[in-house]
Amino acid sequence: MIPFWALVRKDLKLFFNDRRAVIVGLVVPILLASFFGYLFGGQGTREISRMQVLAIDQDASAISKGVIAQLAGDPHLEVKASTPEEARELVRKGKAVAAIVIPNGFGTAAGHALFAGGEKPEIGVLYDPSHAIEMAMVQGILTGAVMQAVSKEMFSGQSGREIVQESRERIEKNSTMPEAQRKSLSDMLNSVQKWNEMQAQAPPGAGGRSEGGLAIPFQTHEEAITANTGEQYNSYAHAFGGMGIQFILFMGLDVGVRLLLLRQTGLWQRLRAAPLSRSVLLGSRATSAALISGFILFVLFSFARWVFGVRIQGSFVGFLGVCAAFSLMTAAFGLMIAAFGKTVEATRGYSVMATLLMVMLGGSWVPAQFFPPWLQTATKVVPTRWAMDGLDGMTWRGLGLSAAYGPIGVLLLFTVLFGVLAVMSFRWEAES
Amino acid sequence: MLDVKSLRKSYGKVVAVDGVSLRAGAGETIGLLGPNGAGKTTTVSMIAGLFPPDSGEVLIDGSPLRGDTDPVKRKIGLVPQNVALYDELPAIDNLTFLGALYDLRGAPLKRAIGDALDLVGLADRAKDKVGTFSGGMKRRINLAAALLHDPQILLLDEPTVGVDPQSRNAIFDNLETLKKRGKTLVYTTHYMEEAERLCDRIVIIDHGQVIANDTLHGLHRMLPVTNVLAIELEAVDGFKSDALRALPEVESVELREGNLRVGLHDLTTGAPVVLRWMADNGYAYQHLTSERPDLETVFLTLTGRSLRDS
Numbered sequence: 001m002i003p004f005w006a007l008v009r010k011d012l013k014l015f016f017n018d019r020r021a022v023i024v025g026l027v028v029p030i031l032l033a034s035f036f037g038y039l040f041g042g043q044g045t046r047e048i049s050r051m052q053v054l055a056i057d058q059d060a061s062a063i064s065k066g067v068i069a070q071l072a073g074d075p076h077l078e079v080k081a082s083t084p085e086e087a088r089e090l091v092r093k094g095k096a097v098a099a100i101v102i103p104n105g106f107g108t109a110a111g112h113a114l115f116a117g118g119e120k121p122e123i124g125v126l127y128d129p130s131h132a133i134e135m136a137m138v139q140g141i142l143t144g145a146v147m148q149a150v151s152k153e154m155f156s157g158q159s160g161r162e163i164v165q166e167s168r169e170r171i172e173k174n175s176t177m178p179e180a181q182r183k184s185l186s187d188m189l190n191s192v193q194k195w196n197e198m199q200a201q202a203p204p205g206a207g208g209r210s211e212g213g214l215a216i217p218f219q220t221h222e223e224a225i226t227a228n229t230g231e232q233y234n235s236y237a238h239a240f241g242g243m244g245i246q247f248i249l250f251m252g253l254d255v256g257v258r259l260l261l262l263r264q265t266g267l268w269q270r271l272r273a274a275p276l277s278r279s280v281l282l283g284s285r286a287t288s289a290a291l292i293s294g295f296i297l298f299v300l301f302s303f304a305r306w307v308f309g310v311r312i313q314g315s316f317v318g319f320l321g322v323c324a325a326f327s328l329m330t331a332a333f334g335l336m337i338a339a340f341g342k343t344v345e346a347t348r349g350y351s352v353m354a355t356l357l358m359v360m361l362g363g364s365w366v367p368a369q370f371f372p373p374w375l376q377t378a379t380k381v382v383p384t385r386w387a388m389d390g391l392d393g394m395t396w397r398g399l400g401l402s403a404a405y406g407p408i409g410v411l412l413l414f415t416v417l418f419g420v421l422a423v424m425s426f427r428w429e430a431e432s
Numbered sequence: 433m434l435d436v437k438s439l440r441k442s443y444g445k446v447v448a449v450d451g452v453s454l455r456a457g458a459g460e461t462i463g464l465l466g467p468n469g470a471g472k473t474t475t476v477s478m479i480a481g482l483f484p485p486d487s488g489e490v491l492i493d494g495s496p497l498r499g500d501t502d503p504v505k506r507k508i509g510l511v512p513q514n515v516a517l518y519d520e521l522p523a524i525d526n527l528t529f530l531g532a533l534y535d536l537r538g539a540p541l542k543r544a545i546g547d548a549l550d551l552v553g554l555a556d557r558a559k560d561k562v563g564t565f566s567g568g569m570k571r572r573i574n575l576a577a578a579l580l581h582d583p584q585i586l587l588l589d590e591p592t593v594g595v596d597p598q599s600r601n602a603i604f605d606n607l608e609t610l611k612k613r614g615k616t617l618v619y620t621t622h623y624m625e626e627a628e629r630l631c632d633r634i635v636i637i638d639h640g641q642v643i644a645n646d647t648l649h650g651l652h653r654m655l656p657v658t659n660v661l662a663i664e665l666e667a668v669d670g671f672k673s674d675a676l677r678a679l680p681e682v683e684s685v686e687l688r689e690g691n692l693r694v695g696l697h698d699l700t701t702g703a704p705v706v707l708r709w710m711a712d713n714g715y716a717y718q719h720l721t722s723e724r725p726d727l728e729t730v731f732l733t734l735t736g737r738s739l740r741d742s
Binding site: 002003007009014017264265269271272273275276428 | 477480481482483500501502503505506508509510512513514515516517518520521525528529530532533534535536537577578
C-alpha cells in the first residue's frame with residue numbers, strides 16, 4: 001500500500017501546490033454559487049423585485065384613473081406614467097417589462113360592456129418578449145385592477161350612475177331582447193341605480209358607504225414547502241450544489257488531461273517501470289480525484305452553511321453518500337477521458353463540451369423543475385441530474401435517507417460504467 | 433545478469449524491434465547505438481517491462497520478466513529520455529514519491545535520497561522545485577531518481593539530450609562511478625563519442641535489427657580499414673599512388689591537394705612499410721598523423737548510410 005498512498009499523496013500535493021487549481025476549484029464556484037443563489041431568491045427574506053410597468057392614460061376618466069391606481073398599489077409592480085412614444089422606446093430598450101395604454105373613452109365603453117353587452121373596449125399592452133413570464137403576471141394583475149375599478153365606479157361613482165341610467169334606457173329600447181329578460185335586467189339596473197343614489201347621499205367616510213367595488217373574491221395563502229413548516233426556501237443550497245458539481249466535473253476533466261500529459265513527459269514510463277499493478281496506477285488516481293472532489297464539496301457547503309445559512313435538513317448520512325457517490329463518478333469520468341483522449345488539446349476540447357452539457361442538463365445552472373416535462377424525463381440519463389436531485393433532497397428539501405438511495409445507486413452505476421470503459425480502453429503501451 | 437533474447441515488437445504492420453538480442457554483465461556498459469526511430473527506445477521499454485514483447489524474452493539474473501508487478505522489476509532502474517519529474521514539486525518531494533513506488537519509506541528512503549543526491553551533486557538543491565533547475569541539473573536529478581531503489585541494471589535512454597558539455601561530463605562521471613560499483617548500464621544514444629567513451633560493448637541497431645554487437649575494438653576490426661595514415665606531402669608531382677596501393681599492407685590510397693590518406697589493416701605492421709616506401713622513393717612530407725575510424729564510419733560501412741542523416 002506504500003506506493004498506492006504515495007501516488008495519492010503526490011496528486012493531493014500537486015493539486016494544493018497549484019494555485020490556479022485551488023482558485024478554480026474553490027473560489028470561483030463560491031463566487032458563482034453566491035451570485036446564482038442571490039438571483040434565484042437568496043435565503044427567502046429578500047424584498048421582491050418590482051416589475052417596471054408604464055401607464056398611458058388617454059382616457060383620464062374616473063375608471064382609467066382607478067385602474068392605474070389599482071396597478072400602482074400592487075406590490076409586484078412599479079408603475080410610472082408615460083406617453084405612447086416614450087413607452088414604446090423604453091419597452092424596446094428593455095427598461096420596462098410592459099406598457100399599458102388605456103384609450104380615450106375606455107371608462108364609458110367598459111361600463112356599457114359590463115351591464116348592457118356593449119362592445120368591449122381594448123386596453124393596449126406593449127411588452128418585452130424576453131419577459132413573457134412576467135407579462136402573464138402583469139395581465140393577471142391588470143384584469144383584477146380593471147374589474148375592481150369598473151365595478152367600483154358602476155356601483156358608487158357619478159359616471160357610474162349616468163352609465164347605469166343610459167344602460168336602462170338602451171335596454172328598454174331594445175326590441176330584440178325577450179320581454180322577460182328585459183324586465184329582469186331593468187329591475188337589476190333599477191336596484192343598482194337606487195344603490196348608487198344611497199351611496200351618493202351617504203357622507204364620505206360613513207360606515208354605510210362602500211368604496212370597494214367588485215374584487216376577486218379570494219386571496220391565497222402561500223407556503224413554501226421545504227424541510228420544515230415555516231422554513232424559507234434557501235436558493236443558495238441549490239446554487240452551491242450546482243456549482244460544486246460543475247467545478248468538480250472540471251476537476252475530473254483535469255484528472256484525465258493530467259494523465260495524458262503524464263504520458264508525454266515520460267513520468268508514465270517511470271511509473272510503469274516500477275512494480276505496480278494497473279489497478280494501483282488507476283485506482284490511486286481515482287482515489288485522489290475522489291478525495292479532492294469530496295474536499296471541494298466540503299469547503300463549498302461549509303461556506304454556504306457559514307455565510308448563507310444553508311443546512312443539511314435531510315439525512316446527513318444521505319448527503320455524505322450522495323457526495324461520495326458523485327466524487328467516485330467524477331473520478332471514473334476523469335479516467336474515461338484519459339482512456340479515450342488522443343491529444344491533450346483535442347481531449348480538453350471535447351471533454352469541456354461534454355462537461356458543460358452534463359452540467360446544463362443536470363440542472364446545475366437552472367433547476368430541472370424549470371425544464372419542459374419531456375426534458376425533465378430525458379435528463380434522467382444524465383448522472384449530474386441525479387447528483388443534483390440527491391443534493392437538493394438532502395439539503396433544502398429535507399428528505400430522509402431513503403430518498404438518497406436512488407441518486408447514490410445511479411451515480412455508482414455510472415461510476416462502474418465509466419470505470420469499466422476506462423480500464424477497457426486505456427492505452428497502456430501508447431507511450432513507447 | 434541481463435540477457436535479452438530475440439525481442440520482437442510490432443505496431444500494426446510496422447516492425448519496431450525485430451529479433452534484438454544482447455547480454456550484459458555486472459559492471460559492464462552496453463551502448464545501444466542507432467539513428468532516431470531505429471528501435472532503441474522500444475527495446476529499452478521492453479527490458480524495463482513497460483510492455484511485453486510480441487516474442488522473445490528478457491532475463492534478469494536468469495529470471496524472466498513477467499507482468500506489471502514482477503519483483504524482478506526492482507532490479508531495474510529506468511532513466512527516461514524526457515526529464516520525468518514534477519517541475520512544480522521540490523526535488524526531495526519528487527524523490528520521496530518515486531522511492532515510495534518501490535516500497536521505500538522512513539530511514540532507508542532518506543538514506544537512498546541522500547546517496548542519490550550526493551552522487552549527482554545536488555544535495556544542496558534538494559528543497560528547490562525541479563522547475564527552477566537548469567537543463568543539466570534536471571538531467572542529473574532524472575538520473576538520481578532511477579537510483580533510489582539501488583537497481584542492479586540501469587537503463588539510460590539518451591540521458592544527455594540537450595545538455596551542455598559541463599553537465600554531460602558530470603553525468604559521465606556519475607555513470608563511471610556507478611560502473612565501478614558494479615552496476616550494469618544499458619545506454620542508448622546516437623552520439624558516437626558518448627558510446628566510444630562509456631561503453632564496453634556497442635550494439636548497433638537499425639530498422640529494429642541488430643546489425644553489429646561487439647566491443648569498440650571488435651567493431652573497428654569489422655572495417656576494411658582500421659587506421660588511416662594522413663600524410664601532408666611536400667610535393668605531389670609524379671606521386672606513384674598505384675605502386676603504394678600495390679603494397680600488401682595497404683588497403684586504400686587517396687591523394688587530394690597534397691594530402692595523402694593511406695588506409696591500413698594494421699597500423700603496427702603497415703605504418704613502417706609505408707614510411708619506408710616513401711623514403712625509398714624519395715617522397716618528403718611535412719606532417720604525419722594516424723587516425724582511427726569512428727563509429728560514424730562503422731555505421732556508414734555497415735548500412736551504407738550516415739548515422740546522423742538516417
